[in-house]
Amino acid sequence: GDSVTQMEGPVTLSEEAFLTINCTYTATGYPSLFWYVQYPGEGLQLLLKATKADDKGSNKGFEATYRKETTSFHLEKGSVQVSDSAVYFCALSSGAGGTSYGKLTFGQGTILTVHP
Amino acid sequence: SAVISQKPSRDICQRGTSLTIQCQVDSQVTMMFWYRQQPGQSLTLIATANQGSEATYESGFVIDKFPISRPNLTFSTLTVSNMSPEDSSIYLCSVLDRSQNIQYFGAGTRLSVL
Numbered sequence: 001g002d003s004v005t006q007m008e009g010p011v012t013l014s015e016e017a018f019l020t021i022n023c024t025y026t027a028t029g030y031p032s033l034f035w036y037v038q039y040p041g042e043g044l045q046l047l048l049k050a051t052k053a054d055d056k057g058s059n060k061g062f063e064a065t066y067r068k069e070t071t072s073f074h075l076e077k078g079s080v081q082v083s084d085s086a087v088y089f090c091a092l093s094s095g096a097g098g099t100s101y102g103k104l105t106f107g108q109g110t111i112l113t114v115h116p
Numbered sequence: 117s118a119v120i121s122q123k124p125s126r127d128i129c130q131r132g133t134s135l136t137i138q139c140q141v142d143s144q145v146t147m148m149f150w151y152r153q154q155p156g157q158s159l160t161l162i163a164t165a166n167q168g169s170e171a172t173y174e175s176g177f178v179i180d181k182f183p184i185s186r187p188n189l190t191f192s193t194l195t196v197s198n199m200s201p202e203d204s205s206i207y208l209c210s211v212l213d214r215s216q217n218i219q220y221f222g223a224g225t226r227l228s229v230l
Contacts (some may be wrong), residue, residue, distance in 0.1 A: 032217050043122075043208055043223040044159075051217070089158065093217055102212040104146050104219055106158045 004064045006090050006107035013080055013114050016030050021075040021110045023064075023090035031092040033057075033066055033073040034104070038087040047075075047088070082115045118143055118211050122222035129199055129229050136195045136224045139209035144189035147212040149219065150182070154205045162207075165192045199229045 048057030053068035193201040
């Protein structure tokens with residue numbers, strides 16, 4: 001079945017540091033890939049997505065590139081801020097028809113803490 | 117994007133009781149989902165709720181424990197029945213924007229069972 005593996009957390013960085021959160025996946029077919037962010041006490045918000053190989057999703061300074069050859073979708077940001085402190089989830093939607101359509105498979109989440 | 121309201125936002129319940137969580141969306145959607153997020157864990161899909169049909173439950177979740185209603189295209193409820201402390205979690209609903217294949221989430225219901 002589909003699965004998503006994220007790098008172990010928590011990740012602690014100083015403000016303006018470079019961020020990478022690794023994400024690899026296993027899926028049948030051609031999944032869509034997502035990064036969601038969960039700020040303290042809130043629900044999940046879509047951060048970015050990519051729907052096919054070599055697509056780059058970007059939002060709020062975050063980027064991730066859909067790498068089919070390495071089955072990866074690593075999240076990066078060049079300069080993090082204290083306000084980026086949150087839990088980040090990598091997820092995939094297999095896009096298959098039938099009962100699997102629309103379902104998301106999530107990674108375990110990575111806690112990011114950014115210090116001033 | 118869809119705007120999703122969940123009620124209650126949090127609750128503290130006694131063992132053996134039941135809680136019904138409401139999910140209201142500001143537009144008509146076909147597919148809604150219910151997830152559970154146990155403390156410090158990722159999200160696990162409980163069931164898919166499509167209007168006009170019975171909810172489809174994932175392995176490990178049963179209708180007697182988590183009955184779901186989907187009376188129309190903008191509303192759904194999830195009931196957590198006969199609660200135990202192990203049911204303490206965040207419960208989230210989401211809706212699927214089929215045109216973009218994106219799920220939008222409510223803020224969640226934080227449930228503590230004593």
